Amino acid sequence: MKIATWNVNSLTARLQHVLDWLIANPVDVLCLQELKMTDDKFPLEVLKSAGYEAAVFGQKTYNGVAILSLAPVRDVVKNIENFADEQSRVIAATIETPSGPLRVVNCYFVNGQEPGSEKFAYKMKWLGALHDYLAREIAAHPNLVLLGDFNVTPEDRDSFDPVGLKETIHHTTEERNHFKALLDLGLTDSFRMFEQPEKSFSWWDYRMLGYQKNRGLRIDHILVSEPLVPRVTGCVIDRVPRKWEKPSDHAPVVLELGPGA
């Protein structure tokens, strides 16, 4: 089965891209971030016509996340449990698969603007809360996928300019330590299980011909829990829709899972 993540930067602006991409890439699960719409505006019917159910956690203007799935979703949880958050950034759900239940945790991590800012402090607090929530979530659901827009480059090789951007947003030691803490929960960055092209990125700034010059960052990730690791058969970034007219600034990332034991 295939599970994908895509920050669409407004589902209103990108609905046709999503539909076109799903026709070419009929993944089992597609997790979306930055819907930038309230639940009542979510295009449930058109996605249903495309074969997908949806669990939605929207918000006006900013943020907003959704899980699209061919198979039914259940036990939907919105937000990080025990963390008061006014922003719609996390939605989790269980999907019944032929290999058993799979917990999917879809996140739009805080951007953080710049180190030292109030938004950065919020990012650190949010990351700490996510970590504690995930520790409980993994214990309850051994087969778990954590995916989304992490707004963190895990390593220098995930940035087009790790020297010039050292300790700037998405590159700070503090952010990377939070990413490592997620790995310490037993999660594995599926993208790095495989040989990948150098300078593989998932986001490129709209400004300064960022995409054309491949001035990008790898900040969209798919992490898998320990029992899933032997089932991972691939993880790729699909740059194709980044070349379409009026693209999202992010490209989809796609995980392939084998059937397992």
Add this chain to the structure above:
DNA sequence: ATGGTCGCTAAGCGA
């Protein structure tokens, strides 16, 4: 050269 480009929403914010 202290900007640049989007999206949302109607001047400025967030990314």
